[in-house]
Amino acid sequence: MNRGPASNPFLLDGLLAAACAAVVLPGFLGDGTPVWLAALLALCSAVPLTVRRRMPLAALAATTTVFLVALLWRGEPGPGIVCLLVALYSAAVAAPRSRALVTGTVTAIVVPVFALVVTGRHFLDTGNLGLIAVLGAVTAVGDATRNRRAYVRAIQDRALRAEQTREVEARRRVAEERLRLARDLHDIVAHSITVINFQAGAAVHLLRRQPDAAEAAIEHVITASRSTLAELGTMLTVLRQPGGEPLPLEPMPVLDRLDDLLDGFRAAGLVIDMERDGEVSALGPAVSMAGYRIVQESLTNALKYASPRTARVRLSCSGDRLRITVVNPVAGGRAPRGSSAPAAAPSPASWGTGRGLLGLRERAASVGGSLEVEEGTEEFSVDAFLPTLRTEP
Incomplete structure (x- = not known):
């Protein structure tokens, strides 16, 4: 069976890295940077995103390093911020919560401080505060996404366990019902065969000397046989009925019917x-x-x-x-x-x-x-x- 891109996360990460490289490349070319250097910076910014699921913290460290190098080269934040934000979001989603929060906080502090040192701007500069806000917001969004995914997984796990519990309970009820039917079949057959056996023996014993009594015994055999067949037929009909639809059944054998017995x-x-x-x-x-x-x-x-x-x-x-x-x-x-x-x-x-x-x-x-x-x-x-x-x- 053919597998599309949506079923292969590594292929999706490769396509995302290529798209990010295509987005940041014009930004590096726009300030007169040589084509080879712009292409190198774009590739170095985007390639770490191919491992953002398997090694999220390593991908974040690589993109952050490239962003800082480009910042030092150009003297101001460049287009590599796009790759940095994607890597930061991925780390907040994939890494353990404590590590993700620590990494996001460190990134939100180190990058703006390094930008202040390179650009010489004031700490309260609009661009610097905006950079801090964007980095913090991306970290928060990633953490919220990770929490929601964990919540969904927990719900799915509970649903799976509940389904398994229902299946176990259903199997237990089926086993109990089979045992009940086996007991009922034993009672029906044992009682009826015993009655038929004795009445048939009595009929043979009385056939020549008391034909009227023998005829009465044979009538009892016929009655017992008919009753047994009817009860067994009802039970088998219930077992064969599809969909569990209710059927008109004979009254249950309870103590109220003891006189008939x-x-x-x-x-x-x-x-x-x-x-x-x-x-x-x-x-x-x-x-x-x-x-x-x-x-x-x-x-x-x-x-x-x-x-x-x-x-x-x-x-x-x-x-x-x-x-x-x-x-x-x-x-x-x-x-x-x-x-x-x-x-x-x-x-x-x-x-x-x-x-x-x-x-x-x-x-x-x-x-x-x-x-x-x-x-x-x-x-x-x-x-x-x-x-x-x-x-x-």
Whole structure:
């Protein structure tokens, strides 16, 4: 790709030096100075400007020296003042502030004093005061320009850091959302597959002897499959939706819908004793959803491993804490009367040390709560403690 002059600062400095040389050359020729000497003075005044960015103080010292030599030769300030002012401005912009101010002050003193000595004018002469004013003004303008550039750079740096912070925050939120979706998918699939498995087993078991009961079990399989597909389809639709546009979604799985969840488990053959103490409808959505998933996963465990296939669920909401307790038997025994699902070997430990328990603990911790599991010789219990916060973080 071709690069223009604006993208090459050294080329720009070379062009500036050439322009300054062209400007001061006629001034040196105007008083009868030989052409070769005028050209030499013009070049010596302008050439240091080619390094005004890399070595601003050296460029200022060189142009000042040439200006003083020309002043001594001609007996009065000459056109080289143009190059001196450019070098002084560059030093005030590029050099560190303390050095720039010291250099500008020294230049504003030395040059007028040297001019006084050479010309013999009075200190308060208009030309001398004008020279001091011009040198001081150029130094001030250069310092102001440097301050403004530093301010702009600081704003750009802050904007860049803010953008990077936003990107990090966005990545963190994406990771959290992926974890939440993974938990929801686990809960949906684990619950539904467990219900379908037991109902299908019951249907096979009852097909010949009790066809009506087998047909009812198959109906439960169809219902559970349809519900699972609908919930998974909603989740995948949200993930595929471009631009983050809102979609009409199914109600969130919260504790207000707990009765529907319990009915599904009861239809699958799990006898549930439900107790409520306190009002849970005013809970924040995150806490309520976490509580729903904890009950769902615990009852899924009970449906798999409880023998007899029963469970006790208790919700106690008081003060600033919601306690969720789910207890199921683990000792041997026959399935309760009315259960259509076949008996399963009790194996709560295989769930208690697996990902199901880990997911429950993460859900409780995500809303600032905790979860305890106790496995006795006859009962397996899940005890969750969640804060009753009304505003979620």
